[in-house]
Amino acid sequence: MKLSREDVLHISALCRMNLTDEEVERFRNQLSNILDNFEILQQVDTTDIPPTAYPIPLSNVTRDDEVAPSYPQSDILANAPRQEDGQFRVRAVLEQP
Amino acid sequence: MKGNDKLYDLTINQAHKLLNNRELSSVELTKAVLERISQVEDKVHSFVTVTNDPALQQAQEADARIKKGDASPLTGIPALIKDNMCTRGIRTTCSSHMLENFVPPYNATVVERLNQAGMVMVGKGNMDEFAMGSSNEHSAFHATCNPWDLERVPGGSSGGPAASVAASEAIYSLGSDTGGSIRQPASFCSIIGMKPTYGRVSRFGLVAFASSLDQIGPMTKDVTDAALVLNAIAGYDAKDSTSVDRPVPDYTKSLIPDLKGIKLGVPKEYFVAGMEEGVRKIIDAAITRLEQLGASVDREVSLPSTKYALAAYYIIAPSEAMANLARYDGVKYGYSYEGDSMWDAMEQTRGHGFGPEVKRRIILGTYALSAGYYDAYYVKAQKVRTLIRREFDEAFKRYDALITPTSPTVPFKIGEKTGDPLKMYLSDICTLPINIAGIPGLSIPAGFSDGLPVGMQILGKPFAEEMLLRVAYAYEQATEWHKQRPNL
Numbered sequence: 064m065k066l067s068r069e070d071v072l073h074i075s076a077l078c079r080m081n082l083t084d085e086e087v088e089r090f091r092n093q094l095s096n097i098l099d100n101f102e103i104l105q106q107v108d109t110t111d112i113p114p115t116a117y118p119i120p121l122s123n124v125t126r127d128d129e130v131a132p133s134y135p136q137s138d139i140l141a142n143a144p145r146q147e148d149g150q151f152r153v154r155a156v157l158e159q160p
Numbered sequence: 161m162k163g164n165d166k167l168y169d170l171t172i173n174q175a176h177k178l179l180n181n182r183e184l185s186s187v188e189l190t191k192a193v194l195e196r197i198s199q200v201e202d203k204v205h206s207f208v209t210v211t212n213d214p215a216l217q218q219a220q221e222a223d224a225r226i227k228k229g230d231a232s233p234l235t236g237i238p239a240l241i242k243d244n245m246c247t248r249g250i251r252t253t254c255s256s257h258m259l260e261n262f263v264p265p266y267n268a269t270v271v272e273r274l275n276q277a278g279m280v281m282v283g284k285g286n287m288d289e290f291a292m293g294s295s296n297e298h299s300a301f302h303a304t305c306n307p308w309d310l311e312r313v314p315g316g317s318s319g320g321p322a323a324s325v326a327a328s329e330a331i332y333s334l335g336s337d338t339g340g341s342i343r344q345p346a347s348f349c350s351i352i353g354m355k356p357t358y359g360r361v362s363r364f365g366l367v368a369f370a371s372s373l374d375q376i377g378p379m380t381k382d383v384t385d386a387a388l389v390l391n392a393i394a395g396y397d398a399k400d401s402t403s404v405d406r407p408v409p410d411y412t413k414s415l416i417p418d419l420k421g422i423k424l425g426v427p428k429e430y431f432v433a434g435m436e437e438g439v440r441k442i443i444d445a446a447i448t449r450l451e452q453l454g455a456s457v458d459r460e461v462s463l464p465s466t467k468y469a470l471a472a473y474y475i476i477a478p479s480e481a482m483a484n485l486a487r488y489d490g491v492k493y494g495y496s497y498e499g500d501s502m503w504d505a506m507e508q509t510r511g512h513g514f515g516p517e518v519k520r521r522i523i524l525g526t527y528a529l530s531a532g533y534y535d536a537y538y539v540k541a542q543k544v545r546t547l548i549r550r551e552f553d554e555a556f557k558r559y560d561a562l563i564t565p566t567s568p569t570v571p572f573k574i575g576e577k578t579g580d581p582l583k584m585y586l587s588d589i590c591t592l593p594i595n596i597a598g599i600p601g602l603s604i605p606a607g608f609s610d611g612l613p614v615g616m617q618i619l620g621k622p623f624a625e626e627m628l629l630r631v632a633y634a635y636e637q638a639t640e641w642h643k644q645r646p647n648l
Contacts (some may be wrong), residue, residue, distance in 0.1 A: 070527075072646060074530065079503065079510060093581055094524060094527065096359045096582060098527075101474070101475065104537075104540050115543075119404060124401035137363060141263065142262055142263060143491075154499070155502060
């Protein structure tokens with residue numbers, strides 16, 4: 064599986080993670096090699112085999128909706144890179160046209 | 161105990177007896193461990209953060225508690241916690257620039273439980289960034305060195321927790337294990353490392369890497385200590401929806417020094433191509449020793465899907481990681497890049513905040529989950545996961561435990577594998593199938609090959625931690641490997 068430069072750039076856009084040109088080239092080569100090795104999975108007959116997402120059987124796990132003390136607002140905002148009036152400050156999602 | 165200059169070499173069990181008999185105070189013990197850290201940390205680099213003052217305060221509280229006759233086996237005992245478990249008021253970095261200044265507002269459940277038991281936390285342990293790696297060389301801060309040979313790696317990702325216990329910079333530590341991250345460094349550093357059954361220990365407050373594979377466990381100087389730590393951390397937690405509501409036995413009751421009537425199997429697929437001859441000989445000798453202790457051993461067990469485990473793991477784990485690490489967007493906490501726009505800020509935050517191995521796995525996971533490849537990679541890997549689990553289930557109908565090497569090699573040289581990720585991934589070839597299946601595994605020192613540690617891995621069916629501890633304890637009582645300490 065030979066990845067192209069465009070493939071790597073497409074993936075990096077999907078996960079919103081900037082890569083340098085050097086990283087694009089390095090990951091292109093390394094991932095091509097890794098994916099070649101993963102071809103071994105295509106040898107396995109998995110007809111009628113269900114997928115496993117978790118090693119223990121889990122259905123919807125819920126709890127009672129009980130009122131309990133929460134963390135102080137200041138604790139939760141303490142690690143915020145930018146805050147204003149007791150809220151997280153974020154960049155504009157929709158830019159002015 | 162005044163005048164004994166090697167208090168730091170004590171086990172939990174030894175220290176507890178001295179504390180309870182008032183022959184030693186927790187403050188004395190804690191000072192001895194902190195002094196040891198100041199002497200050897202320049203060589204080993206196990207820590208991200210040393211917590212001198214809070215540790216001494218916890219030691220004073222422990223001494224008051226012991227005086228009242230209210231001590232648990234862990235009260236007043238100095239421990240190191242891997243730096244991916246949240247500690248309130250003490251930074252929790254995951255050895256990443258992304259979380260370099262992150263100070264959690266709450267404790268992980270395991271930290272909460274150890275605090276209740278009277279832990280003295282001496283610091284936070286270095287690791288591969290976000291627990292992705294097998295050598296600790298992927299820490300964004302510094303590489304940890306193997307106390308047995310400072311030019312070699314301690315293993316990973318719990319390299320700091322393993323090296324600190326081997327170097328007596330902590331009496332015990334907690335690690336986390338997603339594909340071998342407790343057991344492989346335990347093997348490399350000649351200590352005990354146990355990954356409990358998935359769901360046995362709460363993951364609440366453990367920074368998520370791969371949620372269906374991660375599990376927290378003890379790293380200790382001997383098997384008794386592993387049982388004592390597991391007693392304290394195991395059990396249901398309503399804050400972790402994947403924790404299992406099931407009674408916790410007293411694991412020290414499993415410490416029985418013979419193996420009469422125990423049926424062991426040795427899966428031949430774990431003696432892989434590329435396995436070092438020195439490792440093979442030591443594991444063979446260890447298996448013979450288990451037979452002498454009364455176990456019956458079948459050396460011809462086959463788990464044929466084992467050869468697909470590496471590929472399945474390196475699709476499943478990065479896929480879960482890319483989803484878990486989507487939260488690092490520079491808004492709520494962690495590193496944040498100012499940027500020209502919302503998207504630019506996010507892309508640069510992630511581009512600058514993550515190190516090379518984390519980026520590689522995010523890219524790999526994103527690829528495996530992307531349109532057109534989801535069925536071929538991710539779903540296929542999940543089906544192979546079912547096959548691997550079924551083979552273990554079948555084997556455990558016939559055997560009480562399975563025996564394998566923990567790692568195909570002794571600790572490798574720093575820098576030896578960083579250039580080739582696939583070579584590094586192969587270091588976990590014997591440990592990652594266990595996470596895929598969700599079963600428990602334990603690594604125990606089994607000897608030295610040219611002076612370098614070799615670990616034996618013991619595997620059991622889900623929730624068979626007692627059986628693993630029994631096999632390990634019987635072997636330990638018949639050998640001296642666990643009593644050896646590196647010269648530092």
